[in-house]
Amino acid sequence: MIKELPAVLVPVLVAPLLSAAPAAADPLVFGPCPFEGAECAEVSVPLAPAGPGDAELGIAVSRVRASGTPEEYRGALLVNPGGPGGSGLEYAVRKGEKLPERVRRAYDVIGFDPRGVGRSAPLDCGELGGLFDHPAPEPVPAGARQERAHLDRLAGMAQDCLRRNPNAAAFNTANTARDVDRIRAALGQPRLNFLGVSYGSYLGAAYAHEFPQRVGRMVLDSVVSPDRWHDFDVQQARAVLRQREVLLDWIAARPELGLGSTAGQVRRAYARARARLAETPARGAFGAAEFDGLVYKTLSRTERWRPFAEALSAYVRTGDASGLTPELPEPDPESRNYEAALRTVKCADSTRPSRAEVIDDVRALRRADAHPILTGLEATTCAFWPAPAEPARFGHPAMPPVLLTQAEQDPTTPLTGAKRMQAELPGSRMVSARESYSHGLFASQRVRCVDDAAADYLVEGGLPERDVRCQGPGLPE
Template identity: 55%
Template sequence: MSVPPRPTALLCALAAAAALLPSATATPARASASLAFGPCPDSVPSPPAPDRVECGRLTVPLDRNDPSGRRIEIAVSRVPASGTPAERRGVLLVNPGGPGGSGLPYAVTKRAKLPASVRRSYDVIGFDPRGVGLSTPVDCGPMGGLFTAPGTDPVPTTPRAERTYLTSLRRMADDCAAGAGTDTLPYLSTEQTAYDMDAIRAALGEPRTNFLGVSYGSYLGAAYAAQFPHRVGRMVLDSVVGPWDWYDFDVVQSRAMLRARDTFFAWTAAHAERFGLGAGTDAVRRSYLRVRHGLAARPVNGFGPAEFDRAVYRALGRTERWAGLADGLHTYLTDGSPDGLRPASAFDSPENRNYEAANRIVKCADGPGPTPREILADIHRTRRLDPHPVLTGMEASTCAYWHHRPNHRTPLGSPAAPPVLLVASAHDPVTPIEGARQLRKVLPGSRLVVLDDDYSHGVFASRGNACVDGTVAAYLVEGVAPGADVRCAGPGLPGVS
């Protein structure tokens, strides 16, 4: 029996696309299980010829402890290895992050960026994690007003605003319980998704799971290693989430965002003639706050402080977006238009609604949440560091009011797993490098590849760094792990044109 999500246009569209996927042919719990592949839905791009992509779906238990109970479907994609049979190293499962990121098209888009030796060696396997995309998608409806535009200022500064903030979190939790169903919430966890990964491995007839996980994908990889240490093959965890509770991770990230924004201010000031936001860091900060205060006082066409903070959060994660952010600030100060700050895709698109719902549901299923008192105390502490923080990434705050309280945390890592390769950017504000340093403690013998002097999220086959890409490719293709940690020279801050 599939999960009964709320019948919205999003889920109707996803259900129609799912109908294009062929059904699995056997139960994935058995080693003899198989997975039938056929045409993919339109949401999956076609790779350049002669490569091809094919899709299928696998039926798995909603609850791994009740294999005869409710069933859900996992959508899977595959781009076969382009090399000879002698070059083949097996399958490489990939995950793009989130929680909530769709992995079905990622098999095509990420594979296109992988070194040629990796493309020749592996069938790249994408999948939508349970609750995401075409894998029995979840819906939280209005999510406590998250998609209302303009949204309420996400940084409460008065007791009344704090009460409003906590009320919105409670309403979001209520909406998720109503949309996904309280009987489903406990089973949309990372731990359960790790079991789905092993079901995919078994259905493909592979003895080991090779894995490339980015951002949240690193957390998923560590969860797989905890449950199936002897089935781990070559595992690369890029832009690593630390082994913390999700709420604690969100707090760490919010502080890293302050550091990244200060760096952005200094960088913009260094290019004052190009951006016109001020000749010093303090001047740029004042320009930034003029924009935010202006939008808070008078939103423009549904663009207010919540939408502004989301734009800033997104831009700070990749230095190639910094110039666009600076230009958007200048445009608003010049003519009052926030259009330069708007993302290309709508925040309330069907795909993003599913992403935001799955993000909260997974985080709250992975372990205990904070108390309301802890949330407000951390906001106070962060505001003492900077009165105007970016709190967009504090998704796990919703877990304070969750309708199902997990009785344990998702286990991560295992001393029985083989050493894995961790990859990190030295100044990544989305997944700060301390996460990689902490995670390696539960993955003994693992090596850390650091891209120095870099300020972006996503490193391997993303930043175009030959040192990083060569090190990781050698590990994946030849099984050659570095004898020690590796430091690669990074690009530094971006230039301007």
């Protein structure tokens, strides 16, 4: 077993402010929030750097004040929960409660809804090609006819978004990074201190490209690769299949769950359940696509494994689907907004796949496994989207080194992609956790070695002198 390396700290040399003057922004005036635990404000940002006229958007911002003394204070720490499409306004409260105490004492935790999300000019793509219809069609096309229907659904998603959002190209990560800089300036902060999780890591790396001399202390957790979104989605789909094998083995080691005592037996039970739901959706709405979506969500966090296995067992043994099938009401505005922003940002960020490439990748995943999980392949709809006006770019030679934290078995943001992003960020260090299977690591999985290293960096300003591997929590009991 590899021994845990000590987190020796070295000072971070912050580059001098050599860039253009800070983004113009009036000081934020905070008042009540529509939720407890924070105060809220709004900052105005241009729709695009060279947009039509003087069109502006309002970006909603929240603040949870630091709890420490003036001597402990380190400034503002902007946080982003991921997505793209995740609302960050209340996240400042939720994540703030999980941060190590010395970080909470040192920083005002700043949340915000990125452009197109929540209370910041929310996007709405309407029916999104029937995405909210239940039961959804079989999500894994087999044969030419199903493949054509699959492409038609993707085209419908793109058409719905573009028809409703003529300025969709402006809702990209580069512009969101510029919005972040306006928030920084409005807070009166000379540099950006930032904690970005999942897509938030992608946003942080893009900010470092746009404003390298304004990067302060930056923790990028559960790191997205720098590849175009479609390639990342395919990499994730393969990692999800590997994670499902781990789950099947884990279930087989617990024969009391009633799904079998070997991975083969569990796999057959799983396949029977999926086929049955495809044939006769539970409650008339929960079919194969909904089942795949539940599995995708389950695989991202190990605390969901036992409840899923128990629910699957009940369905296989007795036909009781109540544990598998959540209520499927009409999608609420928040869900519609999330799905719209997710696809709009991905398609505005990176070069699009061809239609042939979309089908080739689906076929490759089917060759890898008869029942691949395609839930996370949102960028496939970009095959029907205009080419991006400004693809996202990452890192810069002038930026200071930053800290990455990564669960080594995370299926949602695979380790190999995280390392490729690290290579884009000069001098950066990674603190990873082996035997760590969930998405979201820092201040999430309670790995002390990880949390201490990140807190040391945020509060004291020193990075480990080399990458560090910590022992993760392992699989659930």
